[in-house]
């Protein structure tokens with residue numbers, strides 16, 4: 001059954017200059033699905049996420065998440081910039097439980113949820129540290145925990161690993177898939193790295209240049225659990241090339 | 255010796271070195287001071303030697319004669335600064351947050367800020383009389399404006415992405431203010447406090463030199479000068495410096511502790 005429904009989503013910023021950010025996007029996403037979005041810089045991906053998480057309410061078209069309007073849906077947002085999107089004055093655990101605290105969940109209950117998550121990703125020993133005492137990867141892991149602690153309907157990840165080095169991002173991808181296998185959260189993931197987009201996804205949505213339209217959707221039928229070895233797999237290459245073909249069918253430019 | 259101990263001796267040595275450099279320039283100044291007074295380069299009436307001044311200073315402190323002045327100045331500074339914080343912070347933060355408040359107050363604040371506070375003192379004397387009220391009111395006036403401006407920018411400069419993240423996790427109303435906007439803007443607000451308290455000290459010292467003051471460092475400085483008790487004048491000036499320095503250091507300590515996250 002369709003869990004997230006995006007129907008004829010259009011978004012234009014009527015500032016000066018007027019920017020048509022999303023031309024027309026329609027997409028249905030199943031519960032528990034892992035969908036990645038692959039498209040050129042500035043094509044409107046973040047705009048789409050802002051609509052989905054209820055921060056951007058001025059748009060055309062219809063969007064529902066778990067039958068709810070975006071403003072009423074629970075969204076776990078993981079931002080690309082883990083530095084600016086986290087709260088440096090809070091400890092790791094207090095960052096993780098931020099959303100629950102805003103909702104008025106009791107401290108005991110909050111810490112129970114937060115501690116459990118931090119243990120799962122091996123961050124618990126750092127729970128009383130401040131964010132600036134952690135490495136970039138650990139910060140982003142904290143940010144993922146913050147999103148999950150909120151018990152979201154959907155996880156939105158906006159290029160979460162693109163600021164990390166190669167080795168760390170691959171490690172984080174595996175960590176993310178491990179978490180995802182356990183809780184099967186519906187996950188929407190923006191990536192500008194084709195390997196990442198393919199390796200993580202059930203489906204890769206290829207977007208055009210701005211204003212965003214869907215150029216095509218590629219199903220990734222690699223077996224799960226996914227491993228980094230698959231990056232060298234024949235089948236991986238085939239799928240990757242399909243994505244590239246879609247992406248570049250007009251030389252990447254329109 | 256373990257590696258750690260070795261590193262410790264290094265840093266100890268470093269500390270000693272630092273203290274050495276810190277003392278070097280003051281000692282040099284005192285030395286030049288001593289020289290110019292021994293060689294009578296400057297009239298001894300205007301600039302007595304350091305020994306004369308320091309023994310006067312110690313004497314004034316030991317006899318507790320000058321303590322009421324220090325106390326009075328301190329209380330005036332403290333009270334006016336406290337009031338300025340209470341008035342200035344909310345106004346500034348509202349200007350930073352609400353466009354309408356900003357547009358309504360921006361011009362007025364900028365205009366009044368362009369008038370040196372001390373220029374208004376005669377006016378304040380008219381309204382508040384020659385007692386403490388006028389002195390405190392004028393210091394409050396001056397420092398409030400600084401605190402308003404810095405609090406405003408503190409909120410205005412709040413990281414947009416951080417606010418977006420907070421809103422994505424449904425932070426709103428007072429909780430958004432208390433848990434995100436306030437800590438986010440606090441470093442800049444506190445910078446305003448530091449400027450504000452310095453200005454309070456400046457204004458209080460200046461207005462203590464006017465009529466209607468019987469006690470206070472400013473009064474002591476001017477009084478000593480009028481009757482040519484020059485060593486006493488220098489002592490009072492030095493004590494004023496010590497007071498300002500102590501307040502500043504206190505702030506730095508507080509910032510290091512409370513604003514540990516600032517810029518990280």
Ligand SMILES: Nc1ncnc2c1ncn2[C@@H]1O[C@H](COP(=O)(O)OP(=O)(O)O)[C@@H](O)[C@H]1O
Nearest residue numbers: 013015019021040041042043044045046047048
């Ligand atoms: N708040 C905004 N106001 C005006 N224009 C915006 C705003 N946010 C994004 N845009 C514009 O919309 C386009 C798409 O931006 P974005 O969704 O951030 O792209 P990306 O796909 O790289 O995430 C860009 O041209 C950007 O300048």
Ligand SMILES: [Mg+2]
Nearest residue numbers: 042045046158
């Ligand atoms: Mg983006």
